[in-house]
Amino acid sequence: MSFNEIRWHPLLGTWVIVASGRATRPWRDVKCPFCPGAPETGEGWDVISLDNRYPSLSTTPVISAEPPSFSEVKPGYGRCKVVIETPDHEGDLDTISFKNVAKYVEILGKETEELSKDPGIKYVAPFRNKGELIGVSIHHPHSQIYALPFVPLKIERELDYMSRYNKARGGCLICDVVSEEERGRRLLYSNRDFILILPYYVQWPHECHIYPRRHLQLLSELTADERENLADVLMVSVSMYNSLFSFSLPYMMVVHQAPVKGSYPEYHLHIEFYTIHRYADKLKYAAGIEWGYWAFTYDELPENRVLELKEAMQKGLRRLRERGYSPRGNPSL
Ligand code: ZN
Ligand code: ZN
Ligand code: FE
Numbered sequence: 445m446s447f448n449e450i451r452w453h454p455l456l457g458t459w460v461i462v463a464s465g466r467a468t469r470p471w472r473d474v475k476c477p478f479c480p481g482a483p484e485t486g487e488g489w490d491v492i493s494l495d496n497r498y499p500s501l502s503t504t505p506v507i508s509a510e511p512p513s514f515s516e517v518k519p520g521y522g523r524c525k526v527v528i529e530t531p532d533h534e535g536d537l538d539t540i541s542f543k544n545v546a547k548y549v550e551i552l553g554k555e556t557e558e559l560s561k562d563p564g565i566k567y568v569a570p571f572r573n574k575g576e577l578i579g580v581s582i583h584h585p586h587s588q589i590y591a592l593p594f595v596p597l598k599i600e601r602e603l604d605y606m607s608r609y610n611k612a613r614g615g616c617l618i619c620d621v622v623s624e625e626e627r628g629r630r631l632l633y634s635n636r637d638f639i640l641i642l643p644y645y646v647q648w649p650h651e652c653h654i655y656p657r658r659h660l661q662l663l664s665e666l667t668a669d670e671r672e673n674l675a676d677v678l679m680v681s682v683s684m685y686n687s688l689f690s691f692s693l694p695y696m697m698v699v700h701q702a703p704v705k706g707s708y709p710e711y712h713l714h715i716e717f718y719t720i721h722r723y724a725d726k727l728k729y730a731a732g733i734e735w736g737y738w739a740f741t742y743d744e745l746p747e748n749r750v751l752e753l754k755e756a757m758q759k760g761l762r763r764l765r766e767r768g769y770s771p772r773g774n775p776s777l
Contacts, residue, residue: 445506446463446464446465446506447462447463447464447465447505447506447507447508447520448462448463448464448499448500448501448502448505448506448519448520448521449462449505449506449507449508449517449518449519449520450462450517450518450519450520450593450594451511451515451516451517452511452515452516452517452518453515454514454515454516456597457597458594458596458597459518459594461500461501461520462508462520463499463500463501463502463520464508476533476582476583476584477497477582477584478526478528478533478582478584478586479531479533479584480531484497485528489528489531490530490531490543490544490547491527491528491529491530491544491547491548491551492527492528493525493526493527493528493551493555493589494525494526494527494528495523495524495525495526496524496525496526496588499522499523499524500520500522500524500590501520501521501522501523501524501590501591501592501593502520502521502522503521503522503523505519505520505521506519507519518593519593520593521564521565521593522564522565522590522591522592522593523559523562523565523589523590523591524588524589524590524591525555525559525588525589525590525591526586526587526588526589527548527551527552527555527570527586527587527588527589528584528585528586529544529545529548529585529586529587530544530585532585533583533584534583534585535585536574536585536682536686536692537572537585537678537679537681537682538679538680538682538683538686538760538763538764538767539767540585540679542675542676542679542769545675545678545679546671546672546675548587548675549663549666549671549672549674549675549678550671552570552587552589552663552699553662553663553664553665553666553671554664555568555570555589556568556570556662556663556664556701556704557662557664559589559591559704560662560664560704560705562591564593565591565592565593565704565705566592566593566594566595566703566704566705567591567592567594567595567596567599567703567704568589568590568591568592568701568704569589569590569591569592569596569698569699570587570588570589570663570698570699571587571588571589571590571696571697571698571699572586572587572588572695572696572697572698573588573696574692574693574694574695574696574697575692575693575694575695576694577694577720577727578694578695578696578720587697595703598700599700599702599703602700602711603702603703603708603710603711605617606618606710606711606712607710610710616659616710616712617712618655618659618712618714619659619712621641621643621655622639622655622657625639625641625644626639628641629747629750629776630642630643630644630746630747630750631776632652632681632684632750632753632754632757632775632776633677633680633681633684633757633771633773633774633775633776634773634774634776635673635676635677635771635772635773635774636657636669636673636772636773637656637657637658637669637670637673637674638654638655638656638657638670638673638674638676638677638773639654639655639657640652640653640654640677640680640681641653641655642746642749642750642753643746644746646742646746646749647718647734647740647742648718648719648720648728648740649719649720649721649722649728649742649749650685650688650717650719650721650749650752650753651716651717651718651719652681652716652717652753653714653715653716653717654674654677654678654681654714654715654716654717655712655714656670656674656712656713656714658670659712660712660713661701661702661708661709661711661712661713662701662702662704662713663699663701663713665713672772673772673773676771676772676773677773678715679764679769679771680757680760680761680764680771680773681717682695683760683761683763683764684753684756684757684759684760684761685717685719685756685760686760686763687756687757687759687760687763688721688752688753688756689721689724690724691724693719693721694719694720694721695717695718695719695720696717696718697715697716697717698715698716698718699713699714699715700713700714700715700716701713722743754775754776754777757775758775761775
């Protein structure tokens with residue numbers, strides 16, 4: 445019997461996803477379950493979306509026991525999906541063809557729309573973990589989508605602060621960031637629909653954010669042109685990261701979109717990349733002060749750090765051109 449539940453964290457006001465029976469999931473060097481011809485994937489595809497065989501959430505969840513009086517438990521209802529971005533076993537978003545990356549973006553939008561029709565789903569969270577240091581169990585290029593029965597704390601916080609900003613100053617916080625930063629020194633790249641910046645408020649060493657110029661809430665609202673330009677800025681961002689050091693850089697990429705139930709006109713969709721390398725041979729850990737208190741420390745001026753990224757951007761754009769892809773936008777100088 446396996447159990448899927450969400451437990452209320454009464455001190456933090458958020459939910460913990462608890463799933464028993466996931467301990468048996470495959471760990472690394474087994475035969476790749478995502479390569480073409482594997483039972484899960486079959487043949488004849490370029491990008492596909494599948495149900496995760498070892499989901500943290502279930503559409504038929506069972507609760508293990510009554511909660512203690514100070515907490516609460518609910519069924520761990522939800523879906524966990526895997527999006528495989530290429531039939532090739534090796535690679536990253538900068539080596540996969542533009543056609544595939546554009547289709548990948550389209551699938552994330554379609555899944556957002558599909559999953560949001562489920563009355564039990566309140567939030568759709570697409571993310572991509574890359575690299576063993578991030579804890580990736582399968583090397584084959586892939587992303588994940590969690591369809592959650594609650595709105596995650598970080599998103600609640602962003603909603604709160606976007607609406608506070610709107611009340612205090614009118615307009616949208618991220619729209620204002622876009623118009624100020626697109627002329628600023630923390631800008632790395634921009635195309636017609638998106639900008640890539642090292643944010644003023646960066647927390648992880650080379651954390652970068654992608655902000656759409658248009659004020660919108662969900663991936664499913666992107667136009668066909670915007671989807672292509674998002675694919676462009678994703679390829680460019682990842683090529684920049686992979687040109688920073690002499691190795692392919694581990695990262696987390698997360699899509700922050702609005703909750704899918706209710707209306708959140710003040711929210712502005714965006715994508716965040718977190719990287720853990722301070723230098724080629726030094727890692728940044730979310731340790732005592734960061735994880736224990738949610739207070740990040742940054743050991744260089746972000747305005748200096750961005751110079752390393754600008755150099756990597758030049759190299760990254762060159763590498764994309766060498767692979768036959770012409771970026772649609774421009775780096776900042
Ligand atoms: Zn594979
Ligand atoms: Zn906005
Ligand atoms: Fe965010």
